[in-house]
Amino acid sequence: MKKFVFSLIILLSTISATTYAQCNESVKKAVLELMGDAQYIKDFSVTLEKAPNEAKTGMVRFNVLLNNRNHYKFNVANGAANPDGIIMQLYDKEELLSSNFEGGKKYAGFEFVCRATKVYQLVFSFAGGQEGCAEAVLSLVKQYSEGEMNF
């Protein structure tokens, strides 16, 4: 009997570990609200789970084509059970361009004024390699004319 109860506890823990990583529609709604008045372009569902032989989760990467003179907004909402806020970073190959984790503070997103049309990489990870999920959205804030780009 003791063994059975013990097995059941183990089973429950396993199920919990796999279920908490799932994000539901409310997380997607939350991130769409964070987007505000910007124009929706695309959303990204992120789930970070450990493989049986892994001590930490890695990262999830999406390729995104961004256009010159466009002002984009990247927002992210965390799953309720996330142990920590997810880190969202925008790379141009190896070069980190922007991140929602700046000066030790995590933001709900960042904006990016693109000045070169090409494929960029949007990367999600947890600093401590924990498991969790998040929903992110890419939206368009503004399209600048050539004359407006002298920042």
Added chain:
Amino acid sequence: MYKNLLFSLLIMAGMQLMSSCAGCSDSGKKSQGDEDALTLPDSLISDAPLRLSEEIMNEVIGNISSPVEMAGLFKNSGVDFTQRILNNPDNVSNYETSYQRALNLGVYSADLGYINTFDKNNIVVSYLLAVKNLADGIRVGQFFDFNALRRMASSSTNLDSLMEMSQTSFNKMDSYLREQNRSNVSSLIVTGAWVEGMYIASSIVRESGDKELSDRIAEQKNVVNILEIILSNYASDAGFAELVQSVEDLKAAYAPVRITTELGEPQRIEKDGSLIFIQAEVSTVHYTPEDLENIMATIENIRAKIVN
């Protein structure tokens, strides 16, 4: 004691299992009917091995830009909305093969973006219907809640939501197709949308000479290379082979276009609690009016083959 504990644990286990299945039941349903859902009556699928894996194709297809961004530039050009440049929704009945339906589903999606941007809710329903018909024709109509979209279209205050909902529907459909290893269908939809966006842009440039749109057309050089990679993967199919040839013609038209880059200083601004990053790299596109004319003429030619 053990009985009570066991009972509580069983209740908890039941709840956990129910909640875990709530998240996956939808995908379970999808996979069950999947083979039927995307069995195309005229085979788009060849036995020939793909040159690129589905996984790589997924990454590549995801890189084509959204019609939303092009539609914004149309409005900024100051040129009035013109319905005559769009594909007529009555043409839907002419598209009898899955190849034609998928391509023109993309075409109408770009038209819808253009219509939504100009708040033309008097014609939006006929285009939504065209999209729905074509989506049903390739068995992905479940992603379009036509009644909800139509309700939104009837209220001018809901046009932003309509745009968002139609774009979300397209993204869900695209993800579904790619998850189900149907990237061939997805690639046709993406190609159709891109070509139509470029066609509308060309029409506006011909009318107004708009510099921003002209630059945007020229900057799409890299996207043409991506399209070539995507479509070549399925070139063993006759329809795809013809499309690849068209894209190669377009690539030749883009050959004289040069894109140069210079490095400036990256800027980081914190405004109203938001972080804004301004990219350090600045790219400039170089082309002549003749280059642009060749590109636009080639686009018009490809578009005519798709919609006629």
